[in-house]
Amino acid sequence: MANPCAIAGIGQTRHASQRADVSIAGLVREAALRALEDAALTFADIDAVVIGKAPDMFEGVMMPELMLADALGAAGKPMLRVHTAGSVGGSTALVAASLVQAGIHERVLTVAFEKQSESDAMWALAPKIPFQPTVVAGAGGYFAPHIRAYIRRSGAPLDIGMRVALKDRLNALRNPYAHLHQEDITLEQIAQSPMLWDPIRYAETCPSSDGACAMVLVSEQAARSAPHRPAWVHASAMRSEPTMFAGRDQVNPRAGQECAAAVYHQAGITDPRREIDAAEIYVPFSWYEPMWMENLGFAPEGTGWRMTLEGATAFDGDLPVNPSGGVLSSNPIGASGMLRFAEAAMQVRGQAGEHQVDGAKRALGHAYGGGSQFFAMWIVGSEKP
Amino acid sequence: MRDVAVVSFAQAPSVRADQLRNEVEILMPVVAEALGRSGISKHEIGFTCSGSSDYLAGQPFSFVMALDAVGAWPPMAESHVEMDGAWALYEAWARLQHGDIDSALVYAFGKSSMGDIAELLTLQLDPYSVVPLWPDAVSVAALQARAMLDGGHHSERDMAAVAARSRRDAASNPNAQVRTPLDEAAALAEPCIVSPLREHDCPPVSDGAAAIVLAAGERARQACARPAWIRGIDHRIEPASLGARDLATSQSAALAARHAGALGGAFDVAEIHAPFTHQELILRDALGLGDRATAMNPSGGALVANPVMVAGLIRIGEAAQRIIDGRARRALAHATSGPCLQQNLVCVLEAD
Structure with missing residues (x-):
């Protein structure tokens, strides 16, 4: 079977709407150098680089890994570029882990980024392609009907989304890297923010960020010389399904359910709500927290919203969800998935600082993309599996 | 493995x-x-x-x-x-x-x-310092061809010979796109598109x-x-900056070949992903192919069919198919990506 894989180094940039102080290369390097420093390694120690980002049109550079090879110390090494839509940050980490698990490499640097200020994601998401429906309203316009369907099906109170937004933004105050630091945010403020795509208000949607995340993934042998306690990959899975066909449930996609089932099975988890100590879930629009709670099997179908309402997903709840502030507080799209994976690993390493969940031993990192059709997940733990 | x-x-x-x-x-x-x-x-x-x-x-x-x-x-x-x-x-x-x-x-x-496509591939270059000049893909490849010719080991005649051989082989490949024979002498008398590249030096x-x-x-x-067993596979990248590497050689191809175990023994067939004629000459040197490959790009290669993002995978497929069919016992396949052979993958395939 596959070799063990450990996370020995984690780094991320300060996320902001515009990082005009750095080039694209400078941005990815900022995260990479922090991850290397955490692992007490240099670029010279790295065997291969795996990089991911969302569509190239977000920066206007075709296959930017080519021009970033030098900045990431990849010259003379293998370099892979992953692109699986919004889940890409998670998939990229999984591809990097796969190289270690396969026994091919000892130390792999994985990086994900987006420099949204270079372009306009809304524009890049809305091309007019013959014979294809165009997503004219960006991602929010695409997902709003799914959220309305969820509310109708579950009978969730209409303020659940706002509660999620408030919780994640308050969590972000504990995270020095988060893009949004809204000290005085209130539920009322969120309620009064403009409605963008009913029922998604402005304050319930993710920001547009420049940022990057990096991790150093290592073999069991290499983990022995890591200066800080590593996190261990206990389970990993990717699942995809087509965008649309009759009978597909876009609210509670089967690919997400099966991806979750696969990681729980690998990690020997039978009761995820009890056995997982913290979860970093891809929630770009507030309502996706309750929706994913159900999809991930933390709550029976139709009851995910109760977890939010009862405070179960709060920082001091029984399953803290997005203690970092999540995608709602920082969204460098291509890196957002890897940030979830990295934040999960930070929790089980005990290095999450102000947003550390006490005694977290096992955490879930989750990312999704496309029309809720691409899923990437990993479960990380403080102990070697 | x-x-x-x-x-x-x-x-x-x-x-x-x-x-x-x-x-x-x-x-x-x-x-x-x-x-x-x-x-x-x-x-x-x-x-x-x-x-x-x-x-x-x-x-x-x-x-x-x-x-x-x-x-x-x-x-x-x-x-x-x-x-x-x-x-x-x-x-x-x-x-x-x-x-x-x-x-x-x-x-x-x-x-x-x-x-x-030639203008589009410009977007692979450095967006801050190079893209504003908008050098198209043929012009960028021409810089490399000129660097190779200046090295003195290969000539424009050698480049035309690569094109002529590729066209000959394409005649028996139903998947090839450019199948008209090439008269080398006549082709060399044609004007350059971007010096020193002529039409026959460029991919379709x-x-x-x-x-x-x-x-x-x-x-x-x-x-x-x-089955065509993968006995070795490796890929390597080089810095993007065209001024930071010796364009007349391919260090990353040589490195990938070494790590894939492709530097020893003979190959019955080699399928090399070289969209431009001079790139095959550079790659043959980097991979140390010399006389080690009995058949060089018998499919006709990327000079006769170049679906971008696919042509590298086709090289592996063509090489493997010859083993599956029993026409070869050991094959080398190569894929490239990026301007001027920036990134290279080498795969060694063998029958039992």
Whole structure:
């Protein structure tokens, strides 16, 4: 079977709407150098680089890994570029882990980024392609009907989304890297923010960020010389399904359910709500927290919203969800998935600082993309599996 | 490493512009053919990985629609690289090393006809310092050809000979796009497009798709009478800056060849991904091929069919197919990506 894989180094940039102080290369390097420093390694120690980002049109550079090879110390090494839509940050980490698990490499640097200020994601998401429906309203316009369907099906109170937004933004105050630091945010403020795509208000949607995340993934042998306690990959899975066909449930996609089932099975988890100590879930629009709670099997179908309402997903709840502030507080799209994976690993390493969940031993990192059709997940733990 | 083999290969014939079919429609029969030949159903496939580029299609997430060519239902374990399909094959090969799955589907697609490919590839260069000058892909390749010629080891005549041989071989390849014979002397008398490159030195603009099924160990033997075993596979990248590397050589190809175990022994066939004639000469040197390959690009190579994002995977497929057919025992396949051979992958394939 596959070799063990450990996370020995984690780094991320300060996320902001515009990082005009750095080039694209400078941005990815900022995260990479922090991850290397955490692992007490240099670029010279790295065997291969795996990089991911969302569509190239977000920066206007075709296959930017080519021009970033030098900045990431990849010259003379293998370099892979992953692109699986919004889940890409998670998939990229999984591809990097796969190289270690396969026994091919000892130390792999994985990086994900987006420099949204270079372009306009809304524009890049809305091309007019013959014979294809165009997503004219960006991602929010695409997902709003799914959220309305969820509310109708579950009978969730209409303020659940706002509660999620408030919780994640308050969590972000504990995270020095988060893009949004809204000290005085209130539920009322969120309620009064403009409605963008009913029922998604402005304050319930993710920001547009420049940022990057990096991790150093290592073999069991290499983990022995890591200066800080590593996190261990206990389970990993990717699942995809087509965008649309009759009978597909876009609210509670089967690919997400099966991806979750696969990681729980690998990690020997039978009761995820009890056995997982913290979860970093891809929630770009507030309502996706309750929706994913159900999809991930933390709550029976139709009851995910109760977890939010009862405070179960709060920082001091029984399953803290997005203690970092999540995608709602920082969204460098291509890196957002890897940030979830990295934040999960930070929790089980005990290095999450102000947003550390006490005694977290096992955490879930989750990312999704496309029309809720691409899923990437990993479960990380403080102990070697 | 676990024994993994190419057990089937299929490709769409490369054409200048497939105006009747979109990417999914080109891909669908190719995937079906590759799966059909292997006898491995899509439900059994343990992992699927594809390669393509959003910029070719002119839309974000262009690989998403390609899922419809595979019929990803029930949901499947799947990933995608924004690279030539040869790197998707590498990712799938790595995944098969885990030991928990026994087969993988790899596919790639690209319609270069949708835009001006030479101008589009400019976007691969440094966006701050080079792209504003907008050097097109042929001009960038010409810099490399000039650097090679200045080295004095190869001539424009050598380049024309590569083109002529490729055209001859294309005549017997039904998937090739450029199949008219080339009169070397007449071709050399033609004016340059961008000095020192003439028309015959440059690849055609192609639409195409390809698919490969990989299987491990016993499953490979069941799927194929004569599997093409991957004995070594490696890829390396170089700095992007055209001024930071010696364009007349390919260090990354040489490095990949060394790590793939391709520097020793003879090959019955070598399929080299060289979109420009001078690049084959550079790669032959870097890979130390010399007289070690009996047949050089018998498919005609990327000079006669160059679907971008697919042409590298086709090289692996063509090399593997010769082993599967019993026409070769040991083969070398190579794929390249980026301006002036920036990134290179080398794969050594063998029969039992």
